[in-house]
């Protein structure tokens with residue numbers, strides 16, 4: 036999918052479809068046109084949005100933001116990292132074409148494993164790192180805030196809390212910086228409560244990490260929350276809102292991640308029209324730093340073996 040400025044929304048399914056048999060190709064084109072019409076029929080409820088679709092990459096030309104959601108998804112029990120080979124092969128066809136059509140765009144990757152594929156997109160596009168972003172733990176952080184809000188009986192929008200690292204099994208919860216309405220949660224608890232809260236928070240962390248597995252087991256895929264998460268990121272990027280989101284980015288040199296590891300993972304970053312403006316300097320405890328570096332190692336082991 037690619038989105039140009041002034042809000043046209045381009046639905047796009049690429050010409051790698053030419054490798055399919057004619058009946059499959061027709062089916063794919065029909066599905067794409069069906070999706071386009073279904074969205075166009077919402078015109079009266081939308082703010083002046085033009086929606087078009089094509090299987091030709093030229094339809095994306097001059098986009099300000101390209102969002103890649105194509106790819107195989109997990110089946111129950113599979114991890115995101117199990118998708119690497121299938122989706123890297125697909126990205127080798129998609130990314131160079133998008134980069135050629137929209138050389139000044141920002142690319143937002145959603146397909147899994149999102150951190151690895153964001154790295155792959157950076158390499159294949161030749162774009163500066165600041166214009167290649169993965170949706171990363173923007174979604175995990177919303178799940179985290181939802182569960183914390185439920186536990187503390189407050190509104191999730193008043194909870195500031197980040198998950199960082201891999202969008203996956205090695206993600207890291209930043210306990211020490213959680214605030215509710217600006218009040219730091221851990222330091223405001225009386226000593227006697229801390230043990231109890233630490234146990235509750237660990238249960239919440241495990242629930243965040245297990246969230247996608249649970250939804251996939253129950254309904255086959257996740258869709259609503261990631262849709263809101265990506266819309267939230269697109270709004271910040273296209274409207275130059277300069278908000279802070281945890282997203283997947285080139286993390287070398289930040290938080291003790293070595294300079295020679297070109298690893299992509301999520302850190303809280305300020306985003307605007309030109310992509311990443313800067314990485315927020317959140318204070319981590321020693322334990323949080325260790326977990327983050329471990330997450331970086333997990334991803335780097337996979338990334339460095341890719342043949343791009």
Ligand SMILES: NC(=O)C1=CN([C@@H]2O[C@H](COP(=O)(O)OP(=O)(O)OC[C@H]3O[C@@H](n4cnc5c(N)ncnc54)[C@H](O)[C@@H]3O)[C@@H](O)[C@H]2O)C=CC1
Nearest residue numbers: 049051104105106107108109125145146147149174256261
């Ligand atoms: N980062 C995140 O938080 C999330 C990531 N995902 C990931 O997004 C990806 C898509 O998931 P769903 O939308 O549920 O899957 P889906 O199966 O509903 O959609 C995948 C789409 O990819 C397209 N596609 C398949 N092969 C293609 C090719 N060679 N070229 C171009 N397009 C192709 C298909 O036509 C289909 O429309 C998966 O990798 C999934 O794991 C999904 C939810 C959350």
Ligand SMILES: CC(=O)C(=O)O
Nearest residue numbers: 115147174247257261
């Ligand atoms: C599928 C996936 O990555 C998620 O919902 O978190």
